Amino acid sequence: MSDSGTRGDAVSLLPPNATAAERSLEATTATASDLPVPLRSLWNPDTCPADLLPWLAWALSLDSWQPYWPDRIKRQRIRDAIEIQRRKGTAKSVRDVVRSFGGSLALREWWQRATPSEPHTFDVLLTLGAEVPNTANFQQDIVDEISRTKPVRSHFTFTAGLSASGGVGIAGAARPIIYRRLSATAE
Numbered sequence: 675m676s677d678s679g680t681r682g683d684a685v686s687l688l689p690p691n692a693t694a695a696e697r698s699l700e701a702t703t704a705t706a707s708d709l710p711v712p713l714r715s716l717w718n719p720d721t722c723p724a725d726l727l728p729w730l731a732w733a734l735s736l737d738s739w740q741p742y743w744p745d746r747i748k749r750q751r752i753r754d755a756i757e758i759q760r761r762k763g764t765a766k767s768v769r770d771v772v773r774s775f776g777g778s779l780a781l782r783e784w785w786q787r788a789t790p791s792e793p794h795t796f797d798v799l800l801t802l803g804a805e806v807p808n809t810a811n812f813q814q815d816i817v818d819e820i821s822r823t824k825p826v827r828s829h830f831t832f833t834a835g836l837s838a839s840g841g842v843g844i845a846g847a848a849r850p851i852i853y854r855r856l857s858a859t860a861e
Contacts, residue, residue, distance in 0.1 A: 757770060
């Protein structure tokens with residue numbers, strides 16, 4: 675390596691016959707590598723800033739992205755993106771897609787029914803919890819992702835449900851009962 679044309683403590687990679695424009699460009703871009711780039715936090719869906727999540731989703735080949743999704747669902751979709759892409763076209767990938775949206779599902783394939791139906795069909799029963807949006811657009815996003823993830827030859831029927839939780843309490847109260855023994859005598 676040549677030590678000619680050093681800039682500060684760094685060695686120039688330009689040849690000795692470099693033009694003034696090339697040397698100026700090198701001097702201008704020399705400080706670009708001094709900028710701190712927190713790559714570990716940018717590629718981590720848990721620590722990535724919220725305004726950069728769409729770029730991380732794009733880098734991981736997420737097929738769809740909606741700005742109205744809650745932040746928790748966006749981060750979960752990114753976390754599961756690689757595993758879903760690896761298993762695309764399987765029943766597990768369909769389950770993983772629905773789970774990444776914060777829902778749960780019952781998936782029943784054609785051969786699992788009491789009377790087997792047409793091959794390569796399946797039923798999806800989607801149940802959304804209280805912490806995810808229960809709008810028609812959100813459910814359509816889930817259906818679209820199922821359509822992109824399922825095996826291409828398969829067709830499905832979709833049923834949406836709602837999960838609600840409540841409690842039944844047993845309350846009791848003690849009430850003192852006063853009773854008196856009556857004695858009846860014949861006189």
